[in-house]
Amino acid sequence: MTPLDFTQLSHNVAALCRSTAEFIRQEATVFDRAKIEHKGLHDLVSYVDQETERRLVAGLRELLPQAGFITEEGTAGPDSQSEEFTWIIDPLDGTTNFVHGLPVYSISVGLLHGAELAVGVVQEVSRDESFRAVRGGGAFCNDHPIHVTDVTDLHSSLIATGFPYKDFGKLDSFLQILGAFMTRSHGVRRLGSAAVDLAYVAAGRCEAFFEFNLNSYDVAAGILLVREAGGHVTQFLTDGDPLFGRELVASNGHLHQQVQGVIGEFWQ
Structure with missing residues (x-):
């Protein structure tokens, strides 16, 4: 064959x-x-x-x-x-x-x-x-x-996210994370399409994206885009499978530990 x-x-x-x-x-x-x-x-x-x-x-x-x-x-x-x-x-x-x-x-x-x-x-x-x-x-x-950016400083980065819309059990933790990124980056953007968010990380339009309560069909294509553009994709606090893991952090790679670190301050 x-x-x-x-x-x-x-x-x-x-x-x-x-x-x-x-x-x-x-x-x-x-x-x-x-x-x-x-x-x-x-x-x-x-x-x-x-x-x-x-x-x-x-x-x-x-x-x-x-x-x-x-x-x-x-x-x-x-x-x-x-x-x-x-x-x-x-x-x-x-x-x-x-x-x-x-x-x-x-x-x-x-x-x-x-x-x-x-x-x-x-x-x-x-x-x-x-x-x-x-x-x-x-x-x-x-x-x-396309390639991810080479930004290494979180304060010089633009962060994308998705807001929870049907499961609000971790809303307080999410809002704390959101506030932290607002004060430690160029800003936070919520576009409304996880696939587009991931494509934009891959294209260097933002440095990182995080969201929870995701499905595999939201992120499958975008995960590969980010990785092939030189970035890194994991779960929030571990290197676990982001495809079926329901939560995801994608970044240019340089900022990955910093982004996970901010999330880890508040995520429970």
């Missing part, structure tokens, strides 16, 4: 995400907020999420018929992680932004090869930016190489 060409596959996935993003952009011009549904407290879904996922699943099945799927909206059927290949898909990361007309939302597609991320694509829809990474092959934005 011919070995899979992950670089060519990444280009094919990026092309699929670009074409699917056209559907999202078209729907954004006519979207009716009355059509949203609630999966849980403050957890929104729309027909745009569902139709986008259906289009992605169909296209990815053509590219790699033997792969399993982990998807946010379940349109591929029950999650079916394969021993060899598994697609991990968030069709519209930033649904709340989309629903309210805020232009930060994305498509996120990652591919697991065994237990390792092999391909990651984040399509930022509104700006039409295609972030792509291949294990061992680097990270790119619109096919131009």
Whole structure:
């Protein structure tokens, strides 16, 4: 059997995400907020999420018929992680932004090869930016190489985060961490799409990102982007698996211990 060409596959996935993003952009011009549904407290879904996922699943099945799927909206059927290949898909990361007309939302597609991320694509829809990474092959934005920054001082950094929206049990600890970063950095930004946050760390637009209560489909592609751009990704206080660990710190690498140190002051 011919070995899979992950670089060519990444280009094919990026092309699929670009074409699917056209559907999202078209729907954004006519979207009716009355059509949203609630999966849980403050957890929104729309027909745009569902139709986008259906289009992605169909296209990815053509590219790699033997792969399993982990998807946010379940349109591929029950999650079916394969021993060899598994697609991990968030069709519209930033649904709340989309629903309210805020232009930060994305498509996120990652591919697991065994237990390792092999391909990651984040399509930022509104700006039409295609972030792509291949294990061992680097990270790119619109096919131009990207790299994390070389900032080593936390006080000279910009930090991204995501706010809790359905599990508020650790809200006090989070707010203390947020306050610490506000006073020890250039500032904190909350964009509303973890996939975009990770892509921006990879592209050097911010130095670090942290969030908890994350799902694998939020972060799979972005984790690979950051690593291939020269950064570091872990759980909050350990080097544990950030893909399925529900919490994540991503950084340019130089600041990683400093960021973990701030989180460790307050996280319980």
